[in-house]
Amino acid sequence: MSFTYATIGSALGLAKVIENGEIKGSIGGVPTSNPTKKVWAVSQALGDIAFAFPFSVIFLEIQDTLRSNPPEKVTMKKASIMAVCTTTFFNLCCGGLGYAAFGNSTPGNLLTGFGFYEPYWLIDFANACVFLHLVGGYQVFSQPLFAITERWIIKKFPNCRTLHEDYNPKLIPGLRLNLLRLCFRTAYVAFTTGFAILFPDKPGHHDFFVLKKLVLPDGSTLRAKLPGRPTRDCLFSDPTRDGKSLLKIWNMNDFTGILGVFNCQGAAWCRVSTKNLVHNEQPGAVSCTIQAKDVHI
Template sequence: MKFVDESIQVEACESALGIQKVAELDDDGKPRRTGNVWTASAHIITAVIGSGVLSLGWAMAQLGWIAGVATLLVFSGITLYTSRLLVDCYRSPVTGKRNYTYKEIVKNNLGETMCMACMVVQYALLCGVLVGYTITASISMVAIKKSNCFHQRGHEASCSVSYSPYIIGMGIVEIFLSQIPNFHKLSMLSVVAAVMSFGYTFIGIGLALAKVISGKGEKTTLTGVEVGISISAADKTWRMFRAFGDVAFSYSYTPILVEIQDTLKASPPENEVMKRANTVAVATTTTFYLMSGCLGYAAFGNNAAGNMLTGFGFYEPFWLVDLANACIVLHLVGAYQVISQPVFSVVESWAVRRWPKSEFVTKECNIGSGKHSCSINLFRLVWRSSLVMLATFLAMMMPFFNDVLALLGAIGYWPLVVYFPIQMHIVKSKMRTRTWSWLGLQLINSICLVVAVAAACGSIQGMNKSLKKYKPFNVKE
């Protein structure tokens, strides 16, 4: 009788453990998702508010008060609208099955050919952003070094610094952080990065506001930089095109939107939560963009630098400028991981399907114990480290890569942020052609395509200038 009781107890324990294990899984058999509106908003803000926010003063200087403010508001509205269309495609309306990535949504709604086109644009853009982030972080680190040099030796001193050691340092840090398995483990890093983005944006806005209040603000105009001796009509046009591209690219977080949505809990419905997160994130970023762009333009006028914190629009208080640039570096360290996860994931998923029995690809090695344990996969270690090293190498080799990044952004904005979400919405809703709704969507599509082409032309013109003074591995300022 005793043995029967013990057997029943064992079966009860095993049953309880089985129920607990099932409870820890979602409806698709994957570990239970824990994301909410705030973690999703943090991921988006981390990806969107980059150090490019500090260049919006330059963009405003090229466009002027009227066109500059209007451009920011129009692009924020378009991005919010098209992202809401995209999040409704996360689950299949028939089966309720999840689509884990952007390319899966495109494949299931628009077919294999469109999926391949989407993959080429999406992953080229994301890989380009990794190189751009590496360069931008090193620029901020160099700015800290130069700021201290100017403070000690005077503003006219020669404080030339090589970017290469800082680019390598950024790469080493990212190799370690890239071993974080997936988006689900990035929440804390994203929150820290989002806080850092608020930090340096507030500092930049505060310094610009102080300059305006002190009466030292420079000349501004309704139409921006004026054609004259220092700038021709052609140069003015190219600059306006690049400014459109800068603003459009500053809202290009859609390529990672689906991956962020896949971190959300199943209840309440993911699309409803993601729409709220989109609204919070876009409203927050647009507010910061307007404040930074308008105050940056008011402070520096038509001579606004590409980045008011690294371009030394401010020299003092040097410690505050240093703090802002340190926040930029910390933010980009986190944003790098948010941007890179879709690239990591697509190769790792392919490798598991290709070699399902390979221990090198599939085996997880646990290091440590308890809460402080971590899991290392050899394929993940080699693949992710290789990609980070390649991005670091390209950042060192091509000092003008920001022009290439602007070109990738111009090319990527229209298909990823506008075209695919609109086309999938038309297919999903079975919208009839030549209705008012269809015509309105096609109008948005056409306008954004024209802007993207113009921005791409402006980026190519800027890249052509950079090529004339190109020196490989000689990134120095």
């Protein structure tokens, strides 16, 4: 999966560089206002590099599954060299071409930088590969915790046959289920996922009156099917600086069109400082016309 989305990201980055006609960015990377922020940014980059090699967490567990002829360390050495070299090559291509394409404005998720460009199906496919990769990576990073906890439970209850025995369902020949692993790992994933969902809002302080306005009576949502795109009358205006234009973004869902209107006057992205800067703290009132044809079906 990682090779797939890295290849797609590299190819799209190269195409963007060719389209721009120049290589953006600099050898020093994203500029910062002081050395402390630069050190912090470099430290984050080192953490991202380490995250790209998750197999190191279960390196010994992988080695234990190998046969002793040839020696495990010989096999693992060859496999590790090949894995590290291949992963490094793909990641360098993806990161380097992405930075060359977008420069200091490169997004954390490179694929989001191509959100307004076709082919959409290719970007969606790459994002699906990212999702599958993270699902697998989540399992890899959790393996040490699973092993320690399950070993402790088995030692705590040595006479409990339910925890020790594997079950073979008759409906699925060859499948072996362990109730301890099934229950504990499912509960762990459900808890961590639920906690992550609740994290943005303080528990017990949800405004359900507002939430009900955002969903249908059955609880489902009208999810947008396309990347949000500006309407035609916004393409040749500056909704952040001209003092008269509003930003209109359109999209589609399964039933109808969607149109969002935003007042962005007074603040804009600064390429030098690489952050949003306020250039007018008291912008005047702005109005615009909304029409059905703003949604370009």
